[in-house]
Amino acid sequence: MSVISLEHVGYRYPLGREDAVRDVSFQVEQGQVCALLGANGSGKTTICNLIRGFIPRFYRGEPTGLVQLAGRPVEQYDDAELTETVGYSFQNPFTQMSGVKDNVREEIAYALENLGIEREAMAARVDAMIELLHLGDIADANPLELSGGQRQRVAIAAVLVTDPPIVVLDEPTSQLDPQSTEDVFNIIALLKRQGKTVILVEHKIDLVARYSDLVILMEGGRVAMSGPARRVLTDPQVLDHGGQLPEVTRFFLERNKKLGLNDPVPLSVEDAIERYGRKGA
Numbered sequence: 001m002s003v004i005s006l007e008h009v010g011y012r013y014p015l016g017r018e019d020a021v022r023d024v025s026f027q028v029e030q031g032q033v034c035a036l037l038g039a040n041g042s043g044k045t046t047i048c049n050l051i052r053g054f055i056p057r058f059y060r061g062e063p064t065g066l067v068q069l070a071g072r073p074v075e076q077y078d079d080a081e082l083t084e085t086v087g088y089s090f091q092n093p094f095t096q097m098s099g100v101k102d103n104v105r106e107e108i109a110y111a112l113e114n115l116g117i118e119r120e121a122m123a124a125r126v127d128a129m130i131e132l133l134h135l136g137d138i139a140d141a142n143p144l145e146l147s148g149g150q151r152q153r154v155a156i157a158a159v160l161v162t163d164p165p166i167v168v169l170d171e172p173t174s175q176l177d178p179q180s181t182e183d184v185f186n187i188i189a190l191l192k193r194q195g196k197t198v199i200l201v202e203h204k205i206d207l208v209a210r211y212s213d214l215v216i217l218m219e220g221g222r223v224a225m226s227g228p229a230r231r232v233l234t235d236p237q238v239l240d241h242g243g244q245l246p247e248v249t250r251f252f253l254e255r256n257k258k259l260g261l262n263d264p265v266p267l268s269v270e271d272a273i274e275r276y277g278r279k280g281a
């Protein structure tokens with residue numbers, strides 16, 4: 001049974017002039033990282049909102065089709081179940097801070113307070129998140145006085161601390177420097193090893209190629225291409241649908257074209273080294 005399943009899903013925001021998503025179908029199995037790709041406005045965040053149940057609980061309107069989590073329609077989940085099942089890190093970390101907590105430690109603990117977790121266990125889980133996301137230096141800082149990148153890391157910690165089986169990360173590295181970006185992708189790999197199912201909206205295509213199992217490429221609210229990352233992200237048609245290809249892949253596609261070859265195209269530098277060894281291209 002798929003952990004996340006969308007079947008022919010469509011939705012228009014109440015004030016929208018056209019459908020934000022149309023006839024979207026895909027399945028994600030437990031432990032998979034699924035990347036949602038596509039140009040601005042192609043429907044990625046809307047899909048995240050449908051999976052988290054914010055549509056139609058927060059955003060009104062009537063979605064069509066069927067969104068299921070672990071085989072159960074999202075509309076059958078109550079609010080508490082959805083909170084526990086889907087951890088959601090928003091595209092804009094500025095909207096994610098509670099605004100009611102004085103420091104980062106309390107901000108991360110906030111989500112646990114309502115779950116009735118005992119104090120000591122709560123402190124241990126918060127400490128683990130502070131370590132995981134390298135927040136030690138700012139643990140006592142006011143969440144509202146952090147930089148964008150710091151807030152982004154606090155927001156991810158606040159999502160992961162509740163240990164949800166599904167994690168939705170909407171552009172989690174948009175404000176991060178290369179080192180912190182790499183850290184976040186290492187955490188995604190860790191989540192995968194823990195058996196969590198991850199939905200990732202991310203533009204850094206080289207990292208997407210290295211860490212994702214599945215890719216859904218959106219275009220104008222529809223699924224333009226979907227399937228295993230290895231298949232989709234080595235297909236030059238991605239470029240025709242407003243997507244990007246990893247740098248190494250583009251290089252090898254160009255090489256094949258120029259030399260009239262039909263060699264397999266690698267997805268990452270590691271992949272290229274494995275296929276072509278030291279002699280290279």
Ligand SMILES: Nc1ncnc2c1ncn2[C@@H]1O[C@H](COP(=O)(O)OP(=O)(O)OP(=O)(O)O)[C@@H](O)[C@H]1O
Nearest residue numbers: 013015016020038039040041042043044045046047
């Ligand atoms: N609250 C809203 N009300 C009306 N229309 C909306 C709303 N939010 C998004 N839309 C529209 O729905 C469509 C899909 O938007 P969505 O935010 O899902 O795309 P996206 O791929 O996540 O874009 P981005 O990369 O810019 O975040 C767009 O046409 C957008 O203008």
